[in-house]
Amino acid sequence: MDSAAEAEDMRFRVSPLTSGGRSAVLLTSDGIPIEAEHLSGAGGGRDLAIVVAHGFTGALERPAVRRAAAVLRAGGGVLTFSFRGHGRSGGRSTVGDREVLDLDAAVGWARRLGYAKVAAVGFSMGASVVLRHAGADADAGLSRVDAVVSVSSPARWYYRGTAPMRRLHWVVTRPTGRLVSRVGLGTRVHGGDWDPVPRSPVESVPYIAPTPLLIVHGDRDGYFPLDHPYSLAAAAGEGGADLWIEPGFGHAENAADEALLGRIGEWLTARVGAR
Template identity: 70%
Template structure:
């Protein structure tokens, strides 16, 4: 999916520290480069803090949730509520999560999901786009920034990575052992599908990431 960066949005007429009426969120399905449908939501900016700064509508955020999350989870919506004070916010469910199509590859092909969401933010008029990722999403935003740079329509201007995993093969903690069981074992993938609404692909990364 390729969308050329849009021009700068018109400057906001809101006065400093004034609230502007929140517009209705937009919900749609995006299509990735490899044909997966991605459940996505756009929340327009709700606040303009200082008229002397760049307008809120110029800045957009794209939120990348963690493994087993989705666009409707309460903690994701809380992040949206906080960031929408500064700009528009695009959230989406990674492949295999929630109402999105496909199966989770635990951070591999998910860069295509993020690229589609970033391109949508550009197409909505946000000249500056920041990706914010948590856990698995934190690793995806880093990989996406390295692969796409700033020049393409799916590139970004800044990246925030929160609690991203550094090593996939680490099994030194109980949560990581449970994660490996969930991803690598057939029984674990069944639990992921019916217990966490997360459909996990049986194939490993190609190439396998370094650890």
């Protein structure tokens, strides 16, 4: 095997699933193994891949992530993965910082599977990651996406304005909280501070255009109030994003029902197919 083939083999290892999809262990650019799965779309083609990025404490095997994948398959192939520190992936969660590299590994796998176009759909922490990934500087060396959907994203870092976010900050910043996260939530969290502090979602959004962007947020979101999606939409500029404020919708993938997921899939098909 030549050196290029050896490097390719080290980047991800793929094995078939009995469900008709494929599983893989992807190696991120900083050396973290990430578990991932691929499900072919309903038509079996390679026109569009939808990469699903879960929220904090999620994983690809969680029912809400599997539900999202099942619904989104109507519009194309679906790739799910577990962020670092989650599920059977390696490493420790950095709660939205280095996770951009995890998403990039999944997007790169979609390209290698032969998909012509790739969209990223993120929830909560995953939503902040898809925004930062799409809005990264060109010299960051990240894979390009053709559309972005952000569901229940924060606009800015260090937000503590709601009780759930105060609890989350306790979990990620205190040794006892990280122990609770590891034992009770199955999520391993890195103990260090961000250094440097990464570009926030609202700082990333202006750089996403002309890539189509959909921002989805619920008026019953207990984590991030409505100033977050409105700030993101404003940062995108006129015509830079579609904004859906969903009546009665709570937070992230656990609250996203099949009807909302189906509409997201239809938006992706319409917007990406039109490019």
